[in-house]
Amino acid sequence: MGNIAMNLEEEIQQTRKAKKFNLWLGIIGMFMMFAALSSGFIVYTASGVDKGIKTILPQAFIYSTLTIVLSSITLHLAYSAAKLGNIGRQKLLLLVTVVLGIIFFVVQVQAWKVLTEQGVYFINNNASQSFIYVFTGLHLLHIVVGILVLLRALTGVLKGIPQGDNVFRMDLATVFWHFLDLLWIYIYVFLLLNQ
């Protein structure tokens, strides 16, 4: 009996699946962007002994890493709460995640300040050091988008959209935010290895 036309519920499920897949594809695109920067960094840094990071990365990066890992955990708990229909808990944890995201942003900007105090400027004849700003800056741009996505999930749950939609929004936000978390860890490790 497999060959029957699709009904409405199936079509909604199919569309949701496709939208989530879109997100994964977008993540591949973003990954390629940072992969290109990484390969650019490697090629550039290999072009001379005077190239390379040649500085100690600021402590602030450790704090921001802890912040974003923590935010991933809170978001995951918020998502679980949403799935169980525990709306109050979901709201609270989601709000905490947004705050942690903003803290991450502030700490990263703080790290730039530390870097300039160490004499590592963006405008630099050793572009390996400029790359630190490009990596972190582009990641921060993604974080801004990530915070917007979180806020959209938050307004959704505050307005009381249907449970199905709520869980779906949370699902997308969680995948994206975890990706941003992992992306930051990748960037940090990549920079540490080239320190």
Added chain:
Amino acid sequence: MSSTVISHDAGHHDAHGHHHETFLTKYIFSQDHKMIAKQFLITGIIMAVFAMLLSLLFRIQLAWPDKDFPILEVFLGKWAEGGRIKPEFFLSLVTIHGTMMVFFVLTAGLSGTFSNLLIPYQLGARDMASPFMNMLSYWFFFVACVIMIGSFFVESGPASAGWTIYPPLSALPTSIAGSGLGMSLWLASMVLFIASQVMGGVNYISTVLNMRTKGMDLWRMPLTIWSFFLTAIVGLLSFPVLVSAVVLLIFDRSAGTSFYLSDLVVGGQILPNEGGSPILFQHLFWFLGHPEVYIVVMPALGLTSEVISTNSRKPIFGYHAMVYSLVGITVLSFIVWGHHMFVTGMNPFLGGVFMITTLIIAVPSAVKAFNYMATLWRGNIRFTPAMMFAIGMVSFFISGGLTGIFLGNATLDINLHDTYFVVAHFHLVMGSASIFGMLCGVYHWYPKMFGRMMNEKLGYFHFWLTFIGAYLVFFPMHFMGIDGVPRRYYAFTEFPFMEKWVSVNVLVTWAAIIAGLGQLAFLINFFGSIWNGKKATQNPWNSNTLEWTTPVEHIHGNWPGEIPTVYRWPYDYSKPGHDEDFIPQNVPFSQTMSSNMMHDFEGDDEAVRIQEQWNKENNRVVEG
């Protein structure tokens, strides 16, 4: 019981999509894939006409470098003072011609139009995975076009560093006139364009993988869908790399970083930038740039596969080989970018590696060319205008592809690099072939897009003028290239060894002008037929794919009732034993007992048994 069908009519579908359709939501900010396809197509056509006019301008300069054309000054003002195009403007013309043709016409205009139109239609989906993103994709593209055209209205002129925008010309705003605001606008436009392509591409991939109707497994997809799908994958993996390259370039231009810049003196002044490498940009650029040429040509290959099979009334020859060759091209396209950089001082060993990977691409390409010819062989060919363009596409793909084998050789490339030989090669294999693929698609799917037919006579007229014109324009360039004439040179009269080629340039320019005028036939046909064309029937070409099962009138959700189920591959043309020479994909095998073959059942024993019993009862003898 699972077979309960919840009726799903178009009105119902509207209930969760569009509540009220106004002019604005229907024609402007439409989220319907059919409307977005038309938006992409018409914008693409406008950009193509614009870019073609640019090429005619620089062709005039090349043919008559010492003559004044006062009329040019009327239109171009200070860019053609005294009726002669200025050298700086000449460079802008070639740059913007290339940019618009490659990105706006042959990427967005081709992929954007036909992926949007055909992916939901041929797969049996009501729309794209994310219609909203799809709409954004178009509007980002539109704004990118506006900005690019807008760069003609700034005082220092449009970008002029070539479509490949190599630094330092593109990275130093003070280096030439076009490196100023024009270049900034180029970059802004391109960032928007990339955003558009990534959003579009993500949608195409996701739709193909998630939104197929029942029975439409991957090996029943038409080759059009395979090519759009693989094109979108190539785009998704390569465009973000260009973003990175462009971001670094913008920092070099505007912030003073030194990613690409080193040891430069401009106007007697030593620049502070040190340590950068322009080669780094070339690597990043060509990592997109080479896959980009396959982004341009693969959709054309898909469209022509479908049109050639339909109009030969024969199954496409080697369906699986066609798919695997597309996959092969997709994979190989990422590991050949170095062949654009043989003369940058690349390590000869690395050059050798890139040479081998490049030449391997000839294999899948040749598979496709031979399969086209084998499909045509002894077919019951209908020479519709679409079919003419499809055959023309194959012709250009072969004649342009052959010179790729010359250019892919690292040693030969030392001589041929940056000469007219390269110009001839890519204009045939990528430019003309893709444009012909696109036009073939327009002629073939016009009834699906506008519900009316195009005029055939004007179509043939358009074909022959364009076909002969394109060969007359690009073929002589091979000989100029072998003689060492470099591309992008402003006046052939300045160099004694090039002077003898001016007479050839006159021929080329006249051919270009006449072929250009020939496009009027297309424009009249295209825009005129929207209102005055003969009304189309539901399936005017007797084609098998699902888009022809939808009503002629466009409705939101494509099918008024249930989405059809697919039972067979799309190429059952002229199947022996069937009373018609086509069997649409949604016709079950139970209705075509007289033409079923045992391999149609893919090992389904029950079906084979029923068929054998039927054969016995009806005295049908199956060969083989």
